[in-house]
Amino acid sequence: MKASLLELDPQADALLILQKPNLHSSHLSIDECASETIIDWMSQDSMYPEPEEDDLANVNEEMRSLKPCLENGDPNQVVFRVSAKHLCLASPVFRRMIQGHFKESEPNDQGLLEIRTSEWDAEALVIILDIIHGHHSSVPKQPSMDVIAHIGIIVDYYDCLEVMKIFFQHWHSSIKIWEKYSTRPSESSLDWLDPTAYGLPPLRHRIKPFDYEATTGLFMAWIVQDQARFRDLTVSAVLSTDALVETALPIPVKIFGMSFNAR
Template identity: 30%
Template sequence: MNSPTHIIDPDGEAIIVLRNPNSSFAETGAREITQSPSPPSTEADSMGSIAGVIRNGNAESHLQKPTVNPPQVEGAADELTPAEEPPLRTVPEEAVPEEAVPEEAGPEELPAPFEDPVEMDHAVNESILENPLHADIDDKPAEPCFRIQVSAKHLILASSVFKRILTGGWKESVQYLKQGSVEIEAESWDLEALLIVLRVIHCQFSHIPQKLDLEMLAKVAVITDYYECKEAINLPASIWIPALAEPIPTPSSRDLTLWIWVSCFFQVPGWFNQATSTAISCSTDRISNLGLPIPTSLMKSINDRRETAIGAFIHELHTMRDEYLHDIRGCSYECRCIMYGALSKNLQSNSLLQLPVPPFSSFSYRRLISDAKSWICPDLVERSSFYRDNHSYSCQQSSFQHLFSGHRDTIDGLELNDYVCDKTKTG
């Protein structure tokens, strides 16, 4: 085996070969996965390699390298073959005047013909073999690769995935049993996150950071989930989670999705409830799992609750408007006219007069409630026939602040017990 770039166990029998390291992680717009990617759990195709399934949580398909076709040379010799020369016409001597023929004039020289077509074809083929285009393809720089020396026994003990790789009849297990050493390929993981997980598996706690930011904690969780070694990670996670000082973002964002993933995987009920509440209340569109192995049922619950809340409030606004129109709401004719007009104008200015439909893009529940409470209604003035003067009239049905005072701008979050983010506990 080649020399390792990182040594976790100097006496380790296994080398984890990390290719395409530090690839993009949880990018906005990433293809959403419907379930956590799972390594094979059976021993079918026992001689197959598991290397092809070691990938990151983005679950993106591998791209095939484009093939470069050499230029077509078929018929090249034919194109270079000179055209046949027309036969020379002879002119009788008496037909040509004597003075018209110079003394030293000879027959006009014709251009030399090309080389033999067969030789030309051979030369063209040789030039193609020496084409620098092919040399450029062969001389491409090698992709970055890290080789991490680890203990196979530690991997087998801590991870059910590594146990299947090394003992389950795969190509790697056959190599390990025959040679006593083995290479296990992995792809796209963040190098630092992978090293943290491997050091935890090898109980090297003095080499493990005491604090992780949200991004790194999410990466560690994805790797832990994939290799099914959460039991080994639980101890350091109990230190990382309380030390995470980053606040849960109020507006919906990529970090909010990371919070949902981390709080779900590491089972932190308070974080989970707050993060899902923010996602339901503040999102302006359906949220995606960003390629993270967040349960589909969880993402569906968040999006469904958001759309249900927004749809219910918009329906309430239109029902209220109809009640003013049909004299069901309001204390007087003037009150109903003013409130019907004011409500119609505010609905129009907020793009709500025509009923929007799910997923209610650009609308958030919190913003809708906040805006509705701040809508302005003209003062209602009552005319007194006895004193022939006007004075302001107070009506609870003519104040948007009063009408919507019972509406909270925050929707309760989800309960963690209703969802399982650890695939080892499913089924």
């Protein structure tokens, strides 16, 4: 159990300093009403220990309320006490920073390494750090899709899917947007047969509009390597859009480029 929100390791040998927290959080926000229906709240099982709901709510609210800058205009920052070993095991990016010839590998006056990062969604970063440090009872069972998207961005940047995979796959499988993109025929029918011969509407008319929700789903399917759902959403992007899809999510440009060229 953590002694405090910012202390991930009571014997910390490093400080992870998040500067300008939540700088891009508003750029990814989903409509709140839509967001509430995305996660199947009632289907969650007991794979995780039950956290104190009030404590988690307070932590999440505290992280969401952080501003990128202070009132005087100076950058805001949050300092987490972390284990360098845990970070190195979880992420080759952190490992290169800490074990390479970078300033992060040199301890400060207190003997602690200082690892700086910036602009991440603070709530998402706390969840990742909790998982990396084994504080699984502090991890929410069902983060909003917006938070999951931010987690995916950080996981992609630090290349730490392996340590996150069991949580990410559980959240991923609980997302209800997949139902919107599962109405097409089987792959063999889609590839070789005319759906109208089976009393189905033309494929283009059955494809849902490719909106922010779908883009986030595509990103998540790509992160967890869910080929079936990734294919469904790629088909939707090809058939329901007339131009390249714009997004702040770090989806490789070549994916949208290939989809656009497939038209």
